[in-house]
Amino acid sequence: MAITTTDRPDSPAGRRSRGGDVLAARRRRSAAKSLGVVTALLAAFSVYAIIDGGLTLYLQRVIDGATNGVLYGMVALALVLVFKATGVINFAQGAMAMFGTFLAFTAVDKWAVPLVVAILIGMVLSAGAAAGIERVLIRPFDPSNHLPIIIVTLALYLALNALAALLWGFDPRGFPTLFPTGSDDYLSIGGARLYYTKLGTALVAVAVVVALHLTLSRSRLGLAFRCVASNVESSRLLGVHIGRTVQSSWAIAAAVGTLAGCLAAPTTYLDPTFMDKILIYAFAAATLGGLDSIAGALVGGVVTGLAIALLTGYIPWLGGEFALGCAFFVIIAVLQFKPSGLLGRRTQDRV
Amino acid sequence: MAAFTISEGSGAHRRLRWGAGLLGAAFLIVLPLVIPSVAQIETITQIVCYSVAILGLGLLVGHCGQISIGHSAFVGLGGYTTIILVADHNWPYLATIPVSVLVCLVAGALVGIPALRIRGLYLATVTIAVAALFPVLVNKFPSFTGGPNGKFANEEMTAPDWFFVNPYTPTGPPTDHYYAILVVAALMFLIAHNIVRSRVGRAMHAVRDAPLSAAASGIPVAKVKIFAFAVSAAFAGVAGSLLVIQLPAVSDTRFDLYLSIFLLVALIAGGSASIAGAIPGAIVFVVLRTYIADWAEGLDLLGGRPDGGQIVGILSGALLIAFVFLLPGGVIDGLKALRRRIVEIVPRPPRDWERYRFAGRSRTDQPAVRES
């Protein structure tokens, strides 16, 4: 994992980094501007919505949308982690998370360990399994040739789903939650109900995002991720161990995915397909936020969730069937103006 | 290493190509006549249909470098166009294909427009939307599309009387369908072959390999991308119409996101950058879908538990991984390697190459020669 450079690797001083600051500032301004536009549009829509259906309904829809969106964002986070290091979308991310959640479920159900421990067991096991999968099935391929890797992830998706169905069956199961679940364990905000379960899930998600963002933007591992994603050949020359970098991205992503699964399962219930449904929205969230931005995943998730709840709620003709349609409509609209997502990094190509 | 060496364009090479072509054509023509089972003829027909869809996807993904996970929608659009015209307006089946082509050209061009600004996996996500929305739209207009229960035509396509297949045997009608579909599919392969070798085909390759350089050397990248999307969608639409000719029934579950994903898998398994790769791709796709479940059931790995179907998922996953490991360039690459063991075809040198052989050195002391 070591990154060896010819001269003082830890020194941030020098002309190059100042140039980087200018670029970073421009990027921040641009991200702020796009977030501002999205917020302004949301606000405008909210005014209409409150007039149309009353404040309580509006708040309830916002709560529904945002809490769902946080779940999408968590899975999107896992996608982004793999994408950042490899430039590939892992189609098996949802299936891996589902499997990890089932492992945690088994730990609670069969071995009667406390839930927190069970979730940690699930995360560790799935991280280990993901590292193994990466070593055996992904590393043999040329990292810059994406098509075979995509096929491997699709194959994993098929196989893991079937394996889970074989082991645990299709019947939905309840999954315990970390937070109080009594019938009046909720915050009442203007008449709308925000249950502690959902609030807690959202807080955990934010904590995970902040932690990962700090880790990856401040650590060598994060640097190695970006290095490998942008150019495999140069990274190799710089002494970045490509395999291990990709491996750790898979492992972290699997752990995050499993955590997301364990947080989602109490409200969506647990069956072999429960993560597939979230995964599609997570694609949307990751794209919307920018495929290489960790904070963007969460922002994208929340915007996706809100867009679905508000658009399908207030435009009756659309109805719930168009949930996915609404999500993707928002994405296409955003990508027209920001082709690499709300918080994504614009890449510049050389000829 | 090869047993024989033939130079490209020589008489032997031409004879080899014609021979292989004729042999292939004869094989395809005789095939349904020697197969006694209706279901197997239909399986082969489906392979032909799906190969056209995979071919279209290949034009876009393999030749123009744009990823699409939305092709199930175009296949569906073609299928629904045909069934609606046939069932509600009494059109003959084959006459609906041009309409499908037109509808899908327009739809494909529309989907291609975001591709002007959005690239790579971002584009893939946008195309997912197309695939995910298609079944919803179908269900939204049940009076037109039949809704979630599907739409059916009462009369299958029948061959004209002079046709040599006896339609009164069980295998007669499927064989008729097979030939009709085969002819259309052959035409589509020919068109694809010509597109790839044409000026716009070379432009597509340039857009795939180096979009910026392509733009710099005067290729209208935007137009080429939209063209690729439109043509690719039209191929998928034809495939949809052909599927309806094979079985005049459509429903939304036939054209969902899974179909898109599997088309992409089939494309890569077959070999994405080759026209011929669509055929092994389609074979892999249809055979997996049709036979692996019963085969897995027959293995009886679970000692009689009825979840045998789940073995299918695991096995298809394992098979796909085995495919990428053994044949990373697709089946067609493996076949080419096999052919090279027997016959090595030496590429023809560019015309007049000898004249320019020493051009680099001679340029300094004499003016460049201008032709004509």
Place this chain on the structure above:
Amino acid sequence: MSRSTWQRRLVTLAIAMVTVASAVACSHEEAKQAAEEQKCGPSTSEPAQAGNPPSDGTVPTPNPDAKNWGLSEGCVYTGPGDFELDLSDCPSSWDNNAGITAEEIRLFTSMPHSGALAAYGAISGGIKTYLDYVNENGGIQGRKVTIDVKDDQYQPDQTRKNVEEAVQSGDYAASYAVLGSPNNLNLVDYTNKNCVGHYMVAASDNEFGDPTNNPWTTGFGLDYYNESGIWASWIKERFPQGAKVATISIGNALGQAYINGFKRAVEHTDGIEIVDEQTNDVTAPNVDNEVTSAAASKADVVVLAEAGTFCTQAIGAIEKSSWDPVVVAAQPCAQIQTTYAPLGEQGLTGNGTNVVRYYYAPTDPDNPHQDFAKLYTDTVSAAGLDPNNAQIANGWFWAWYIVQSLQDASTMKGGLTRANINIAVHSYESTYPLMVDGVVGKVSGTEDAYPFEAGGMYTYTGATPQKTGGFEPAGPLIDNSGELGNWEKAQNG
């Protein structure tokens, strides 16, 4: 030179063919009669050994009236309720005894065993275990009945291929319990043109009850129109002054069929008004948005036309919301283990949900027929299956009625033939041991094509987050027997 040889061969071939053709034409009359006999004649095989069903009522016994029905004259077979089956339009090579030998009766089916909806395929496990039980206990008057299952991934084109292959093989007496609405609708034309039994389809659409136009297709189970009719009658009873109803349905064939049926029933019921309709996408992770929207309508009653996890999600979300409607849920939401048990972890119960029941799941605590439930649990467990799986329990229910029909057909005039099986699936009257009291599975030719038209509304009660509850009757049995009749009548209101 070579060309003339080629031509000469062609001419020789043509002459040979004409000769053969005329030879065949001479024996035409004889062949025609043989074909007629093969097509319409009585059974050609006698059961290898005698076999009688056990007397404990675990295997259906033949209906005594059945011996009056069956082969009537020539190619015409008759049954009750003006039902007449004419085989003369069947394909010339059709064989009335295909798939029926002295030893066994072979059926086939096609259902998803892989793919997204593979869970439904478990029904075949239930069917097989019950048929095995019947075979060990006398079989069908001595014959064994077997079923071959093909996987179709819920893809209609694959279903069609499976059926065509089975039909062409000539090895099967009929298809039975093919699963899925689009899959079966796609087969109706084919099976009826080819005189292939397409019986007791595992899809509750009303289109399958059309014996006049499609005599080879029959539906099964409580159909969508009847079930939603029971909802409407019950809501009317519960709210005599009228009620506002919101619906939340799954965006697929099932949800749409329920909602269409319910709207039709509401049209015939005064005072009930549908004030809000929500549909969720089948790929949605949960139904929170739809529940919030429906809650905004402040309806008195909510109808949940959902399936699978969506049932649990919707019931949970309504319980959590500030909205407190009377919840009416569709059949797929009536399984205690799959629908209500998962709610406990959320601190929810699902108490107060109303469903139509017309037969008990063997695991239901209020099931009065514990003997049969025990037989079910033992047999299924011995086969290595999960007795709690609702689909397997459904398989037993489905299998009971095909066994009943085959028993009836064996005693009909002309013996057990494919035509008599057809008459039998249009004329059975039988009570599955786990039926709710007062419900009988009865069809009668063209007059009554829907076997189950009665059911009681039951309320789920007594559950706590730690322990599941049970169903309690929420009113008398609602019996609409014979009202709907068949698809033609249903279409005309």
